[in-house]
Amino acid sequence: MKTIVILGAGYAGLRAAKKLVHAKLDARIVLVNKNPYHYEATQLHQVAAGTKEPEDITFDIRDVEPQKVEVLIDEVTEIDRAAHKVLLKDHEPLAYDYLLNALGFESETFGIKGAEENGWPLVDVDTALAARRRLESMLARYNTSHDENDLHIVVCGAGFTSIEYLGELVWRLPRLVKEYGLPEEKIRIDCIEAAPKILPMFEPKLAQWAVKYLEGHGVNFHVSTPITEVKPDAVVSNGTEYKANTVIWATGVRGSEVIAKSGYDQKRNRVIVKDDLSVEGNPNEFLIGDVSAVPNPAADGRPYPGTGQISIVQADCAAANVVARIKGKPTKKFVYKSLGTVCSLGPHCGIAELDAFGHMKLKGAVVQILKKIVNDRSVLEMTDIKTMLESN
Ligand SMILES: Cc1cc2nc3c(=O)[nH]c(=O)nc-3n(C[C@H](O)[C@H](O)[C@H](O)COP(=O)(O)OP(=O)(O)OC[C@H]3O[C@@H](n4cnc5c(N)ncnc54)[C@H](O)[C@@H]3O)c2cc1C
Structure with a gap:
């Protein structure tokens, strides 16, 4: 039986796990995360300002399809890519046939003193x-x-x-x-x-x-x-x-430090991936979310910015491509169209540009009302992962 290892239970990793479970493969799926909980990274600013508590933005990842996904709580220290093994802080190395790397972001200081x-x-x-x-x-x-x-x-x-x-x-x-x-x-x-x-x-x-x-x-x-x-x-x-x-x-972020330690060709711990999200020279290895850099054809090939929204679309594509590889079928290209961007300005205000129903520009309290009424929250940049996992 093949082993698929997913690293990180953020937006990208959790979504990929869900998609792979739904593919009903005869494969072992292991999800590695350093904490037993998922956190809504898109709501961290609310915890920092004290308008939300940590329990409002976290949930136990062991509740996600527990019969079908093995959850391993540990910290990834490095990936031995030649040997196809993930090195962990407290467990023996974990061997994989397919790897979905979704280790996410860290703070970027740009080397600024202090x-x-x-x-x-x-x-x-x-x-x-x-x-x-x-x-x-x-x-x-x-x-x-x-x-x-x-x-x-x-x-x-x-x-x-x-x-x-x-x-x-x-x-x-x-x-x-x-x-x-x-x-x-x-x-x-x-x-x-x-x-x-x-x-x-x-x-x-x-x-x-x-x-x-x-x-x-x-x-x-x-x-x-x-x-x-x-x-x-x-x-x-x-x-x-x-x-x-x-x-x-909050000047910016870079990808996980595990990327640099594992010998990827990277810039700020983000790796330029192929058009099916696999890594050059390693067709069974996929990078998704903030550790990846996907060239945007509409921006002269400059990478898309790392967002929760794109992480989820990438996860769907990479999971489908793992299934394709296992079944010996061709992989598909990653295609992305942003459905909109929402920026909150406190609990009762915000601005938004939406492309879901024509181009709409919104500001003020209506943005927060919109937040509440949008059903499939995964499609907008205000993702609620629990809702997202329950949908589709
Ligand atoms: C305050 C804030 C607001 C944001 N607002 C928006 C928004 O409105 N819309 C939007 O689309 N995006 C937004 N973003 C960006 C978005 O949160 C990120 O792009 C998104 O979280 C990336 O998802 P990911 O799955 O790649 O990584 P992450 O969400 O970073 O998840 C990575 C996971 O891997 C785990 N992990 C990391 N290192 C290790 C390790 N060594 N071993 C084991 N586990 C590890 C982490 O604990 C985490 O669970 C916001 C970000 C912030 C900080």
Whole structure:
């Protein structure tokens, strides 16, 4: 019997597991993940801002088709690709015939001095919770320290993660001000971005609307401002210091460090895959989700950005291609059409561009209503994995 090993129980890995189970193969399917739970990475900013609890965004992966998928809780340390074995921290090496690598993303510091030591990233449940504790403890400390830096927050980067975090933060802050009895006028939020634009994936008017909304709630944006250093109490850009004792680090992500350790030809731990999502020279090995880079023909071959939405479509394609390989049939090419992009601005607001029913641009409370009424949430960039696994 052939063994199919799936690494990572994020959007890509879980979806691939479901698809392979439904293919009813005579094969052993093993899903390896370092935690017994799946977390909704697309909702980590809510845990970090304290508007959701970890249990709201996690569920036990051992509940997913338990009779048909062997779940192994362990950390992948490396892949011995020549020997077709996955090396694990606490178990013996795991041999595979087919590999679906979906180990996901990690924080990217771009080598900026002090970013790793002093920035608080949002990359998993532990880091999101740590960021929340930092925020709350600094605000609470002000009452005894009277250090105004305790009331200052700097968010590094102005991409999706930062903007969604800021939306939650400005919604929650008035409640924290009341709870801790803080001087509201002394609270300061800065968002620092190296690029000249905020939310470049949205059409400029919509992105500008989001910026105005956040500015109206007290956020100061600094674009074209490359960060050169992160100190324990300040973010520095070419000599200018933005003082803050809470520094949220969300400038970007890279793929899992296991990619570089396993000898892949990679850039920022993302591997350019073939058009059927397999790896050059290894037809039985597929990379999906944030560890892969799929050239986008509509963007001169530049890779699609890593998103939950594309991870799921990739998982469907790669799972079908594993089935094809086992059955000796040709694999199919990966085809992707984004159905839309939604960026929340706290629990009651957001912006969206949808391509599902013609091109629609939405802003304000209607976006959150839309979130609630969309049934197949996997098709939009606001994935709820449990719903997704139950659908289709
Ligand atoms: C705050 C935030 C908001 C976002 N919002 C959106 C959005 O609105 N829409 C959207 O489409 N995308 C969004 N994204 C991006 C999206 O979350 C990622 O693209 C997506 O999670 C990638 O899925 P994945 O399955 O490749 O990896 P991941 O979700 O990173 O899952 C990887 C899994 O592998 C496990 N793992 C990692 N390393 C190891 C190891 N060494 N051993 C064993 N297990 C391991 C992890 O624990 C995890 O379970 C957002 C991201 C963030 C951080």
